Amino acid sequence: MRAERVVSIARVRGMGIFLGLISLVMLLPFGFEVPARTEATFEISQAPALPVPALSMDVRLVSVVLGLVTAALCGVLVLRRSTRGAYAVFTAGVLCFLWSFLVWVGRGNSLNFVALLGLSLISATPIVYGSLSGVLCERSGVVNIAIEGQFLLGAFCAVVVDSATGSLWAGVAAGAAVGALLGWVLAFLALRYGADQIIVGVLIDAFALGFTNYMLEQVLSPHENLNSPGTFPAVALPGLSRIPIVGPILFDQNVFVYGAAMLLVLVNVALFRTRWGLRVRAVGEHPQAAATVGIHVLSVRYRNVVLGGLVAGLGGAALSIGSTGQFSQDMSAGLGFVALAAMIFGRWRPYGALGAALLFGFARSLVGFLGVLGVAIPAPFLSMAPYVITIAVVAGLVGRVRPPGADGVPYRAE
Amino acid sequence: MSATSGGRGAAPVGDEPAPASEPGVTPASGPQAPWWSRTVRLFGEANPLVLTVLAMLSAVVLGGVLIDATSTTVLHAWSRIGSHPGRALSLTVTTVADAYGAIFTGSIISPSAVSHAVSTGKGWTGVFTPLSETATYATPLIFAGLGVALGFSTGVFNIGAQGQLIGGALAALYAGFELHLPIGIHLPLVVLAGAAGGAAVGFVPGILKARTGAHEVIVTIMLNYVMIYLLDYLLTVQPFQQPGQTNAVSRVLSGTARQPHLFGSGLSVNLSFILALAMGAAMSWFMRSSTLGFSFRVIGSNPDAGRTAGMSVAKVTTLVMTFSGLLAGMAGMATLTGTDFYLSSPYGGNIGFDAITVALLGRNKPVGVLLGSLLWASLEYGAKNMQLNTGIPVDLASVVQALIVFFIATPLLVRDIYHLRQTGARGVQLFTKGWSG
Numbered sequence: 057m058r059a060e061r062v063v064s065i066a067r068v069r070g071m072g073i074f075l076g077l078i079s080l081v082m083l084l085p086f087g088f089e090v091p092a093r094t095e096a097t098f099e100i101s102q103a104p105a106l107p108v109p110a111l112s113m114d115v116r117l118v119s120v121v122l123g124l125v126t127a128a129l130c131g132v133l134v135l136r137r138s139t140r141g142a143y144a145v146f147t148a149g150v151l152c153f154l155w156s157f158l159v160w161v162g163r164g165n166s167l168n169f170v171a172l173l174g175l176s177l178i179s180a181t182p183i184v185y186g187s188l189s190g191v192l193c194e195r196s197g198v199v200n201i202a203i204e205g206q207f208l209l210g211a212f213c214a215v216v217v218d219s220a221t222g223s224l225w226a227g228v229a230a231g232a233a234v235g236a237l238l239g240w241v242l243a244f245l246a247l248r249y250g251a252d253q254i255i256v257g258v259l260i261d262a263f264a265l266g267f268t269n270y271m272l273e274q275v276l277s278p279h280e281n282l283n284s285p286g287t288f289p290a291v292a293l294p295g296l297s298r299i300p301i302v303g304p305i306l307f308d309q310n311v312f313v314y315g316a317a318m319l320l321v322l323v324n325v326a327l328f329r330t331r332w333g334l335r336v337r338a339v340g341e342h343p344q345a346a347a348t349v350g351i352h353v354l355s356v357r358y359r360n361v362v363l364g365g366l367v368a369g370l371g372g373a374a375l376s377i378g379s380t381g382q383f384s385q386d387m388s389a390g391l392g393f394v395a396l397a398a399m400i401f402g403r404w405r406p407y408g409a410l411g412a413a414l415l416f417g418f419a420r421s422l423v424g425f426l427g428v429l430g431v432a433i434p435a436p437f438l439s440m441a442p443y444v445i446t447i448a449v450v451a452g453l454v455g456r457v458r459p460p461g462a463d464g465v466p467y468r469a470e
Numbered sequence: 471m472s473a474t475s476g477g478r479g480a481a482p483v484g485d486e487p488a489p490a491s492e493p494g495v496t497p498a499s500g501p502q503a504p505w506w507s508r509t510v511r512l513f514g515e516a517n518p519l520v521l522t523v524l525a526m527l528s529a530v531v532l533g534g535v536l537i538d539a540t541s542t543t544v545l546h547a548w549s550r551i552g553s554h555p556g557r558a559l560s561l562t563v564t565t566v567a568d569a570y571g572a573i574f575t576g577s578i579i580s581p582s583a584v585s586h587a588v589s590t591g592k593g594w595t596g597v598f599t600p601l602s603e604t605a606t607y608a609t610p611l612i613f614a615g616l617g618v619a620l621g622f623s624t625g626v627f628n629i630g631a632q633g634q635l636i637g638g639a640l641a642a643l644y645a646g647f648e649l650h651l652p653i654g655i656h657l658p659l660v661v662l663a664g665a666a667g668g669a670a671v672g673f674v675p676g677i678l679k680a681r682t683g684a685h686e687v688i689v690t691i692m693l694n695y696v697m698i699y700l701l702d703y704l705l706t707v708q709p710f711q712q713p714g715q716t717n718a719v720s721r722v723l724s725g726t727a728r729q730p731h732l733f734g735s736g737l738s739v740n741l742s743f744i745l746a747l748a749m750g751a752a753m754s755w756f757m758r759s760s761t762l763g764f765s766f767r768v769i770g771s772n773p774d775a776g777r778t779a780g781m782s783v784a785k786v787t788t789l790v791m792t793f794s795g796l797l798a799g800m801a802g803m804a805t806l807t808g809t810d811f812y813l814s815s816p817y818g819g820n821i822g823f824d825a826i827t828v829a830l831l832g833r834n835k836p837v838g839v840l841l842g843s844l845l846w847a848s849l850e851y852g853a854k855n856m857q858l859n860t861g862i863p864v865d866l867a868s869v870v871q872a873l874i875v876f877f878i879a880t881p882l883l884v885r886d887i888y889h890l891r892q893t894g895a896r897g898v899q900l901f902t903k904g905w906s907g
Contacts, residue, residue: 201687251880254627254687255830259876262823266868273863274540393691400685436703443692443699450692451684 068142072133075126075149082123082153086160090115096159097166115163122152154418161426172425173305173418177313178379180417182207182388184316185371186395187402187409188323189364193239194404195327196360197340197462201257202242203368204392205264206235210372212268215383216276218285227285228373235369236362238264243361246466247354253464265386272385287381288312312370312378319367324406336360340460343467353467368392390443397446404460412449419445516881516890518833524884525877526845533870534566537862541565569856569866576855577604577848595736600851602737606809607847610635610801610818612746614825615843616753617672617797619834623757624770624790630675630690631798632822633697634668638799639806640704641667643720643813646727646806648709653726660727661745661803668799669792671697676791680784686791694822702815712812720813729808742804749797750836766790798825820868824850827875846871 096118098111129149133142158167186203193200210231218227238260245251276283288310296307327333335356338346343353375391376383394416395409402408423438503511513520538544544565547558575581577600587593614631621628628634642664649656675689704710705718712719729740757763769776769786777783801821806813828846832838853867877884884890 245876245880245883249880249882249886251883255879256876258627258629258687258826259872259879262827263869263872263876265823266865266872270536270863270865270869271540273865390691390695393688397688397692400688434703434706436699439702440696440699443695446692447678447684447689447696450688451678451682 065137065139068133068136068139071142071146072130075130075133075146078149078153079123079126079130082119082126082156086156087116087119087123090119090160090163092116094163096162096164098158098162098169099166110166111169113159115159118159119156122156125149126152161429165429167425167429170301170304172421174309175421175424176414176418177305177309178417179420180413181312181316181378182371182375182391183395183398183413183416184320184410185312185367185374186392187399187413188316188319188406189235189368189371190396190399191323191327191402191404191406191409192336192360192367193364194399194463195340195460196336196357197343197460197465197467198243198246198357198361199253199257199464200239200242200361200364200368201254201396202238202260202365202392203371203395204388204390205257205261206238206365206368207372207375207388207392208261208264208268208386209238210235210369211376211387212271212372212383213369214373215285215376215381216282218377219282222286224286224288224377227377228370231373231376232366232369235372236366239362239365239368242365243358247357247361250466250468253466261392268383269385272383276383283383285377285381287377287379310378312374315370316374320406320410327406337460340462343462343465357467371395394442394446397450400459401449403458415449416442416445514891516885520890521881521884522831522878524888524890526874528877528884528887529870529873530570532873533866534570536869537566537569537866538562541862565860569860569862572856572859573849573852573867575852576600576858577852595734598733598737602733602739603851604844604847605739605743607851608843609740609743609746609804609808610821611824611828611843611846612750612840613801613804614798614821615828615832615839616746616750616836617668617794617801618825619829619832619836619839620753620757620766620797621790621794622770622829623834624766624786625773626676626679626787626790626794627687628672628675628690628791628794628798629687629822629826630672630693630795631801631825632818633690633694634671634795634798635802635805635818635821636697636701637671637795637802638664638666638668639802639813639817640701640710641670641799642727642803642806643710643723646723647721649727650724651726653730656724656726657729657807660723660807661800664803664806665796665800668802669796672795672798673788673792676788676795679791680787698816701813701817705813705815710813718815723807723811727807728811729804738809740808742808745800746804747840749800750840753797754836762789798822801825824871827871830875830878 094115095112096115098113126149129145129152132145158169161167186207189203189206190200213234214227214231217230218224221227242253242256242260245256246253272283290308290310291314293307297303299307327336335346335351338349339351339353339356346356347353372388375388380387395413398409398412398416401412402410419442423441426433426438427435544558544561547554547561551558579597579600583593583596587597614635617631617634618628642660645660645663646656649659651659671693674693675684675686678684678689679686702718705720710720712721729742731737731740732743733739757767765776765781765786766789768779769781769783773783776786802818805818805821824846828839828842831842831845832840849867849871850864853864856862856866857864
């Protein structure tokens with residue numbers, strides 16, 4: 057048995073060297089090259105009832121201190137012989153870098169920290185749905201590359217149905233239904249007709265893109281009323297939302313965010329604490345063994361892929377009527393693949409995927425914020441960041457992961 | 471194990487259909503049956519040709535349904551089916567027929583242009599314009615399709631043709647305006663630069679997969695976005711941006727870096743089309759006759775066997791992605807030096823995805839890729855004529871294309887829909903590998 061995440065000494069050294077490089081960035085461009093006594097202000101108050109004073113920090117001081125901390129962490133990783141706790145050390149270093157980066161970006165300016173984190177949560181929400189969809193499918197042994205297409209078509213149908221009926225909940229239902237439908241198509245072609253799962257998935261993505269582009273041009277452009285949905289308002293949870301800083305970030309969000317949180321717990325409990333979950337995992341790990349004890353492998357997979365499609369469709373609805381409202385061309389923009397990367401990073405566990413989703417969500421919303429602040433970094437590089445992070449995560453940080461044993465392997469009853 | 475992908479270990483090297491599916495040697499018809507009976511029986515069989523034709527037919531029919539369902543005139547006529555039943559039916563048919571007719575006349579040959587040329591003796595260029603445009607459209611598809619097909623036949627799924635194409639185009643552009651040489655030296659250098667640019671972008675997912683196990687599907691798609699934004703950036707800075715421009719538009723290629731036209735300046739088909747055919751022939755030879763090509767095929771059909779025989783899976787994976795990227799890079803070079811002469815953003819259109827479909831359609835064989843690309847290009851170019859004449863958006867073509875490949879990728883579904891007899895043929899044999907493969 058291989059461990060779930062194998063960390064080699066070489067990889068830990070690599071992480072250490074990476075930390076060393078970013079500590080240089082923190083010391084020089086973010087630190088000593090900044091004029092003395094430049095301040096960055098973080099506004100952290102949003103609840104008027106409980107005003108919190110804004111936090112001002114000296115850019116050079118903060119960056120230099122954090123840079124030295126990161127350099128020390130680099131030393132820890134490079135010199136130590138054990139690999140235990142390497143990820144924690146590495147994460148601490150990256151967080152230091154993010155802090156220093158934010159301070160540098162906000163120099164001579166004020167940055168609304170609470171709004172940034174709140175937006176990160178909204179950006180992370182579709183990714184959470186997507187990676188949960190991936191977990192549901194892949195734990196049963198089917199690779200769902202179609203998440204991107206399910207996002208796109210789910211977002212599209214949610215917008216159209218909401219605009220047509222005026223009911224947001226009907227939009228949500230439509231998004232979920234069309235996601236489930238695409239899940240069924242994947243299951244039907246891959247399980248019943250033995251088509252290659254990844255190819256069918258990519259085709260579903262291509263189809264969703266072509267179809268929504270066609271409909272956008274042919275139907276939504278002439279009938280603009282079909283592309284004018286409402287959006288779910290933020291619902292402040294009584295009491296909880298009044299907690300300073302944390303309250304407005306976590307407890308003043310729309311239903312999709314709360315839904316994602318509940319689904320996260322639900323999937324985790326169902327997968328690891330129930331008989332159903334045990335069966336799903338058995339089918340994903342060793343279908344022959346599962347079949348021997350009387351589990352119907354193909355129906356378990358069928359059900360999970362449809363369910364996964366439904367969850368991804370919800371994610372699509374979150375993308376459109378859960379945040380921006382209008383449908384635009386290719387609005388998922390590769391987010392389905394980012395969700396898959398989050399799932400892999402989370403080692404096919406819901407909570408693990410959450411961490412990665414939050415990181416991506418933060419990167420995405422930071423890009424938006426930096427654009428507004430007019431930072432010296434060219435806009436294309438900011439837009440590139442989430443994708444580069446995804447590659448780095450998939451290639452560098454994850455290491456050799458162990459997917460479910462029968463993931464992507466077609467099954468046919470003997 | 472399912473029927474299409476059954477027997478991964480026992481599969482023959484490459485994806486040659488079983489001999490039983492070859493025309494004329496079908497045991498089902500028996501040696502005594504007369505030749506015409508055998509020929510007729512072939513059409514009821516699930517052999518690759520019939521499956522391909524039926525896949526296209528099914529997609530065209532479904533595309534027709536989509537045209538009707540989104541056409542207001544047809545829907546209006548159907549709402550009055552009670553009073554004018556004939557009108558509803560005829561509109562249903564003519565709307566679809568007009569659309570597909572416009573695709574044909576726009577991309578292959580237009581009878582009215584022919585009769586005009588015959589009667590007046592002039593305008594022969596106009597007769598060949600659609601064919602020439604189709605060949606020009608097909609050129610980058612052939613390059614990129616060959617690249618994807620090379621990956622598929624080695625078990626690597628390259629969705630990154632888009633990014634590799636941008637890499638190739640950027641490199642070719644740089645060589646195209648920075649060097650000042652006579653055309654006989656300049657153009658080959660530009661072609662090589664394009665190939666190298668694509669290969670560099672293809673190398674990244676290859677080496678990452680070989681070294682760290684990062685799945686090429688995710689890495690190539692993410693690289694597509696990275697390259698799209700990189701292009702965005704480069705087009706706004708020197709030396710790439712056209713001086714005096716504020717828009718994201720590149721410098722223009724010097725005249726010595728452009729592909730010469732094959733049949734005079736009136737027809738757009740150019741030397742890069744011949745180059746694409748040559749690459750197809752080269753790949754055909756490479757996969758069939760070279761030692762490296764052999765190890766590609768072995769590792770594609772059974773990595774364990776390859777490993778046992780002493781082949782390095784990591785090395786082959788890296789090489790395949792690099793070659794695949796090289797071909798996709800040449801696609802970017804071809805559009806740049808053949809028709810566009812400068813870059814703008816976004817670049818490359820849908821070629822990345824179309825390359826996948828063309829590779830599937832051509833069953834990963836160079837000749838198949840060539841034919842598939844021509845079909846694709848005719849749909850694509852003809853769709854412009856359709857939009858011009860009937861107002862149906864060009865995106866219909868991509869829907870039909872996606873549907874064709876749906877059916878191509880699921881031969882068993884087509885077999886069941888049309889009640890074809892199963893023969894030894896397995897349809898497309900494709901394996902992509904799971905996350906850890």
